[in-house]
Amino acid sequence: MRIFLAGATGAVGQRLVPALLEDGHEVVAMTRTAAKADGLRAVGALPVVADALDREAVMGAVLGAEPEVIIHQMTALTGATDMKHFDRVFATTNRLRTEGTRHLLDAARAAGTRRLIAQSFTGWPFAREGGPVKDEKAPLDSDPPRAQRETLAAIRELEALVGDADGVEGVVLRYGGFYGPGTSLGADGEVTELVRRRRLPVVGSGDGRWSFTHIDDAAGGVLATLAPGGPTGVFAIVDDEPARTADWLPALASALGAPAPRRVPAWLGRLAAGDAAVTMMTASRGASNERARSVLGWTPRWPTWREGFREGL
Numbered sequence: 584m585r586i587f588l589a590g591a592t593g594a595v596g597q598r599l600v601p602a603l604l605e606d607g608h609e610v611v612a613m614t615r616t617a618a619k620a621d622g623l624r625a626v627g628a629l630p631v632v633a634d635a636l637d638r639e640a641v642m643g644a645v646l647g648a649e650p651e652v653i654i655h656q657m658t659a660l661t662g663a664t665d666m667k668h669f670d671r672v673f674a675t676t677n678r679l680r681t682e683g684t685r686h687l688l689d690a691a692r693a694a695g696t697r698r699l700i701a702q703s704f705t706g707w708p709f710a711r712e713g714g715p716v717k718d719e720k721a722p723l724d725s726d727p728p729r730a731q732r733e734t735l736a737a738i739r740e741l742e743a744l745v746g747d748a749d750g751v752e753g754v755v756l757r758y759g760g761f762y763g764p765g766t767s768l769g770a771d772g773e774v775t776e777l778v779r780r781r782r783l784p785v786v787g788s789g790d791g792r793w794s795f796t797h798i799d800d801a802a803g804g805v806l807a808t809l810a811p812g813g814p815t816g817v818f819a820i821v822d823d824e825p826a827r828t829a830d831w832l833p834a835l836a837s838a839l840g841a842p843a844p845r846r847v848p849a850w851l852g853r854l855a856a857g858d859a860a861v862t863m864m865t866a867s868r869g870a871s872n873e874r875a876r877s878v879l880g881w882t883p884r885w886p887t888w889r890e891g892f893r894e895g896l
């Protein structure tokens with residue numbers, strides 16, 4: 584198949600391009616910079632230079648490619664560790680999730696593309712009520728911390744745009760926290776570095792649940808949903824073990840050979856890192872991968888972060 588990949592040079596894209604080529608697909612790989620085009624060409628993709636926020640450029644790129652499937656793996660989160668100003672840090676990502684998705688969907692309709700697969704996120708967006716682990720039908724937070732309102736609205740908008748897409752089969756892949764090579768939780772990632780330097784404490788109860796996704800499993804989720812005519816809708820592509828912050832953070836420190844993380848009270852966490860960070864550490868919910876397993880037959884290559892943190896960074 585001919586596949587149009589927006590975000591080909593990113594953390595997921597870099598794992599996805601070789602996997603798609605190996606499966607015999609033709610990959611038209613979008614990047615903003617001509618400098619990255621040579622690298623994409625060298626691995627066997629067909630680069631096209633366009634900015635996702637430039638509607639005409641996206642229309643031209645997609646119409647030139649006439650792909651059967653479009654994949655949206657664009658974010659702008661490198662260095663995103665300032666949780667106090669969450670929406671500010673996510674501002675460009677939010678535009679990629681709203682405007683960027685609209686441009687790709689319009690282009691898909693114009694080019695006769697059958698299917699569009701887009702990246703979303705799961706965990707803290709859930710309503711902070713009921714049990715610790717949620718499925719795709721569970722409501723999202725109607726009253727998120729102030730600093731996360733725009734980001735949650737952008738996630739909702741992306742999921743609504745793709746889920747209700749007229750004339751295009753829409754697939755939303757909700758990933759958990761990424762880890763593995765090329766991510767902020769890779770061997771030399773910025774979050775890993777904070778843990779090594781004991782700068783990421785467990786806040787308050789540490790009861791907030793996180794779901795994790797190894798970057799190879801993020802790519803695997805795309806491969807499992809690629810076929811036109813296949814299942815559509817929202818799928819949580821996460822591992823089998825949503826975990827309390829009080830459990831996964833010390834395990835990560837141990838896997839890195841770092842000292843155990845500090846513990847700080849919620850009020851101090853709020854002062855230093857803001858409401859959103861405290862909520863994520865104390866109250867966020869994890870996600871179940873049951874739908875992806877039963878409907879897609881997808882299984883994670885890294886079923887638990889326990890092993891992944893030790894061997895998969």
Ligand SMILES: NC(=O)c1ccc[n+]([C@@H]2O[C@H](COP(=O)([O-])OP(=O)(O)OC[C@H]3O[C@@H](n4cnc5c(N)ncnc54)[C@H](OP(=O)(O)O)[C@@H]3O)[C@@H](O)[C@H]2O)c1
Pocket residue numbers: 589590591592593594595596613614615616619633634635636656657658659660661662663679704761762765766767768
């Ligand atoms: N997903 C989350 O919610 C989340 C949250 C916090 C942290 N993180 C961490 O953030 C890291 C991801 O970094 P990242 O966000 O910089 O993503 P990335 O996956 O490293 O790369 C972003 C991709 O999006 C493309 N892109 C960005 N803006 C674009 C635009 N305007 N037009 C076209 N393409 C565009 C880039 O293409 P070109 O540069 O080639 O143009 C690139 O391929 C991961 O390590 C993850 O662990 C993720």
